[in-house]
Structures are given as structure tokens and as C-alpha cells.
Amino acid sequence: MTTSTTLSTDYLVNSSDKIIPVSDVSGIGIVENRLYFIGRASRALHIEHFDSDEAAKAAFTVYASIFKSGLSDEAIYEGNHCIARLRFVYGVSLFQKDEQAILMLINRYGGTLVSESAKSDTLDDAFQELTTALGGREFEAMRFRWLHANCLISSRLLPMVEKTPNGVVIKVSDKFVSFVATNDDEHKEQLFAEIRTALI
Structure with a gap:
């Protein structure tokens, strides 16, 4: 110690x-x-x-x-x-993994600045608090945009999105940013299209 x-x-x-x-x-x-x-x-x-x-x-x-x-x-x-x-936060993402909720604050390189994990569905309020703060006038220059319901990213980052057998994954320079799990092909196509539109 x-x-x-x-x-x-x-x-x-x-x-x-x-x-x-x-x-x-x-x-x-x-x-x-x-x-x-x-x-x-x-x-x-x-x-x-x-x-x-x-x-x-x-x-x-x-x-x-x-x-x-x-x-x-x-x-x-x-x-x-x-x-x-928050001045060093370039995005925020909330997702589920192994029955845990993970809240990830993203740095200027697309990697994890810090993260928080807890029981499923217990970090929704924290995520809402963060996205509300980042949507304020103080952070207008960061031009945050929603990629999907649980992922807010600065336009200064250029993420890639891809479909996988288990859902849709978002990365920045090969660094994991967000994942939406779905085995439904129609939902996957719709989600991919919405994220692609948000990126353009």
C-alpha cells in the first residue's frame, strides 16, 4: 500500500x-x-x-x-x-455486459477516461445527469451528437460503426466506445442505419 x-x-x-x-x-x-x-x-x-x-x-x-x-x-x-x-469528456456511453451496467466516460482519443459499473439499470440517472450537463451551453463547442439512445459523442471524434453477429459496435481508432446487443437482423439494420445517419 x-x-x-x-x-x-x-x-x-x-x-x-x-x-x-x-x-x-x-x-x-x-x-x-x-x-x-x-x-x-x-x-x-x-x-x-x-x-x-x-x-x-x-x-x-x-x-x-x-x-x-x-x-x-x-x-x-x-x-x-x-x-x-467534464471539460476532458468527449463522450459518454451506457451499456449492459454480463448483467452489469457500465457507464463509460470517453476521452479525447476515443478511449476510456474513467468508468463506473453497477447492477443492471442502476446507472440510468447518472447517464442522464451526464448527458444533460454535456448538452449545456458550456460545452457547445464540443458539438455533442446522439449516436443512439445510450451513446453521446463529440463531433470532434470520428467513430466507426459495424454490424456483428451479436449486435452493433461503435469504436474510435479501434477503441471500444459502445455496443448494442441484438440478434434481430431487422433491428440491427435499423440501428446501423440510424447511427450512420447521425455520423454524416
Whole structure:
């Protein structure tokens, strides 16, 4: 376990080998017993390991509070397992996998900035909160567009869409963005056509 303390609301990490200002961090996410501090370039600046998932969650709560305090003038999304500055979010996607709901915040390269997973149908409100915020005047320059009911993407990203045997998948530079599962060929064709129209 890494032992970190905080210097002030200006700094998130003050470990024996690294000091990271809040302003350098675009998001924080929990993955099992690890905390990932994501930088402005969407790469991990620091990974903090804990003895248990519970300890990681407790530390996340503290860091999220510091994060929000240090960026009080910015729009921020905070979930149960991740927090992110909306100015670094280029899309948001909600999908189901293995009876879990997964909410994914997409970075400027089409990859995952941070993500949240929970029981099926429990992240709908969080998704709605995010899409409403990204649809505000503050983010007009990003030109967000709906690709389907659970996927909102900035026009700055150029996704590809393809039909698969199990549904329709959306990617950006081979990075997974969204998937709609369906074995109904007619529904698949309709969905593909709607997404293609949204992209043009």
C-alpha cells in the first residue's frame, strides 16, 4: 500500500516519490483495490495500491472531496467509483455486459477516461445527469451528437460503426466506445442505419 498525504486543496498526491497538483488530473477511478489518477493527456499519472477494495473506496472518497474543492469552478461528474472533469469528456456511453451496467466516460482519443459499473439499470440517472450537463451551453463547442439512445459523442471524434453477429459496435481508432446487443437482423439494420445517419 502506498502511503499518501495531501498538502492542501491544490495537491492530490504527496507520496515519497511524487507530488501531483489537482490541476494536472482529469479524473480518478477505482479498479478493484487500486486508484488511478488520470492526467490531462488521458494517461495514468499515478496508481495507488491498497490492501483491500474497501480501503481504496475510502481513499477515493477523500481524494474526490479534495478534487472537487480544488476545482470548485469547474463542471465535475462524481460517481461511486470515479470522478472526472467534464471539460476532458468527449463522450459518454451506457451499456449492459454480463448483467452489469457500465457507464463509460470517453476521452479525447476515443478511449476510456474513467468508468463506473453497477447492477443492471442502476446507472440510468447518472447517464442522464451526464448527458444533460454535456448538452449545456458550456460545452457547445464540443458539438455533442446522439449516436443512439445510450451513446453521446463529440463531433470532434470520428467513430466507426459495424454490424456483428451479436449486435452493433461503435469504436474510435479501434477503441471500444459502445455496443448494442441484438440478434434481430431487422433491428440491427435499423440501428446501423440510424447511427450512420447521425455520423454524416
